[in-house]
Structure formats: structure tokens, C-alpha cells
Amino acid sequence: MFTLKAYHPDQQSTAHEFFILNKGLNSGKPLQAPVANCFRCSCSSAEEKEKLFWLCWGLWKCKHWEQFLCGSVIPFIRKHDLCSQLQLRYASNDCSKFLKAVNTVCELQSKEEILKQQLQLIAQCKIAILRQHIK
Secondary structure, three states, X not given: OOEEEEOOOOOOOOOOEEEEEOEXXXXXXXXXXXXXXXXXXXXOXXXXXXXXXXXXXXXXXXXXXXXXXXXXXXXXXXXXXXXHHHHHHHHHOOHHHHHHHHHHHHHHHHHHHHHHHHHHHHHHHHHHHHHHHHO
């Protein structure tokens, strides 16, 4: 099973860990590299880390963590809320179906990035065409 602790830079890192942002409107977002306001999620295996990372990412992307945000100026998520929700969701998810869904979402996201790049190129072409006639 996994453990969730506050991140401190002087702690030793483990092989199977990732980080979860705990302050701001992006609270609950999983990260590969630590930042100042995050939790360290240490897992017992690479498979568990992979499943938990994508589970946390999916919950963040679906805005599941917003209902647990506290604080009036800088919103934050409590460690207990984050941990209990991850344990609940981790136990109830079928790993193979979930990871298949994550792969589909990642493919769609890469296609979205390609479309964004194409739209930027189209915008640049419009400007280039207009500049030729304005000179």
C-alpha cells in the first residue's frame, strides 16, 4: 500500500514515488518532480505507483478534488481527505480497464496537441498572407 507524507527536500527519495500538489486551485494534481507545496506519495511497487499516479491524475482532471478544497485565500486539500479518497478509489478500480481508459485519454490528448499546433500554423499563415499585401 502507499504512504502519503508532506514533502521535505532533505528527505531521501524512494524508487516508487510521485508528488501531489496540495495548495492552490490545482490541488490534487500529480507531479513527477516535487514542488514546495506537495505531498510525497511513496508506493510499494512500480505498478502501484503507475496506477495511483493515473488515478490521481484522472480525479484531478475531472475536478473531483475541488469539493475537498479548504481555505478562503489560498485553497488547499487536507492530507486525510486526499489519502482516504485515494484508498477508496484505488480499492474499487479495475486496474486493466482503468489503464486502458487512461491510454485512450493520453492518445486523445496527444491528438489535441497536434490540432493546437496546426491551429497556430494556420494563424501564422493568415498573418503572413496579410503582411504580403500590406507592404
